[in-house]
Amino acid sequence: MAQSGVMSDTRRCPHPRVIVTRELPDAVADRMTALFDARLSRGDARMTTDELVAAVAECDVLVPTVTDVIDADLIARAGPRLRLIANFGAGVNHIDLAAARARDIIVTNTPGVLTEDTADMTMALIVSVPRRLAEGEKLVRSGEWKGWSPGGMLGHRIGGKALGIVGMGRIGQAVARRARAFGLSIHYHNRRRLPRSIEDELGATWHPDLDEMLAIADIVTIHTPLNADSRDLIDRRRIGLMRPHVYLINASRGGIVDEEAMVDALEGGRLAGAGLDVWRHEPRIDPRLLALPNVVMIPHMGSATLEGRVASGEKVIANIRMWADGHRPPDQVLDGWA
Structure with a gap:
């Protein structure tokens, strides 16, 4: 799904620096480590605002979750390397899509698996x-x-x-x-x-x-x-x-x-x-x-299965790999979807 008004950046990034904001299943984390220059979160606590600011200043790809507020102010403070926000989850109402589009940053999600x-x-x-x-x-x-x-x-x-x-x-x-x-x-x-x-x-x-x-x-x-x-x-x-x-x-x-x-x-x-x-x-x-x-x-556990979390991680990885190879990611988010 193409984000309206945005074409994928065709520059290749063969070994992107990927920062993940929350702890993911071991199978997903291990795969990311093998494929990318991955900086993983090994605790279950959400990142602070200062930690998110530091992350977007140095990464090529940010992998946030629904608990992270990726607003216009944070995106404005991103470094020039940040080209992809590969969301871990289907909903993206926590990401300012317009601000990302203005910076030519692609946003992807993980539809269908949950x-x-x-x-x-x-x-x-x-x-x-x-x-x-x-x-x-x-x-x-x-x-x-x-x-x-x-x-x-x-x-x-x-x-x-x-x-x-x-x-x-x-x-x-x-x-x-x-x-x-x-x-x-x-x-x-x-x-x-x-x-x-x-x-x-x-x-x-x-x-x-x-x-x-x-x-x-x-x-x-x-x-x-x-x-x-x-x-x-x-x-x-x-x-x-x-x-x-x-x-x-x-x-x-x-x-x-x-x-x-x-x-x-x-x-x-x-x-x-x-x-x-x-x-x-x-x-x-x-x-x-x-x-x-x-x-x-119940505590926001509608999608909380190990199988679903691993499938979401696999979609995140697929989106990053496609983008890193210079192609449009398969799950690029449409404007207005949140």
Whole structure:
């Protein structure tokens, strides 16, 4: 995918200096060391701003992750060697694409490799919130469970309910395939309608009007990238369109949901529950969320499989090698994708 207005630098860089900001799986780190002049992070702590400034001043390739803020100020302080930002991960909303383009710095990402892992975790949240799995697990661990009873830990079945998917890209479609097997009817909102063949395969109904879909869904799950158009897409008004029995699932980006409005709705009984893998200010979490029993929270682990991390690293390496050979990297990011 070519970044709009930017052509790949055709100068070869046979042994680029590559700086990696976070610790990666050993298989990826070893491969990078063998192929490049790689400066690896051997701790799990994120780089400080000063460390990032020092890194971009001396490297040909920076390999950041979602925890690194690669903003216009940092890019402006980059040395002349920096020609490629090879992001480890699919989302690039933490990188100022316009600032990179202005400096003729190519940005790549790792699309596709985490689709199935994220869809698996999303489906786990879709099941766990209505069935109160987190509450049940805590009850057992507390030692206060008194045994089975007809009215104990009653939740709600998901079969026969309407699932509203916001964003029907790779992950949204993978979630739809899983959800259909659980007996959910599939509804989706996307900027563009899917081909009829895919709709038929998924049994999916397109809603060009997001508000209309939110009003009929029983469970809403978010799978759209974070960018200027999607920030606060699920705002207070749209949360108000959802019926009180609705469960809201977000394994995409925290900034897509107005978190304060969501918490208010959960506290006020205007939403039945939520399943969250992301937050607006992570790793900080609103204390009110921590106090709510009807919210299942996991620590941004939707893509956290060893297989997925290694596959992401392999894509990063492929992008660097293609660029180092003077060619356009296969996963060059389009303008506006974040």
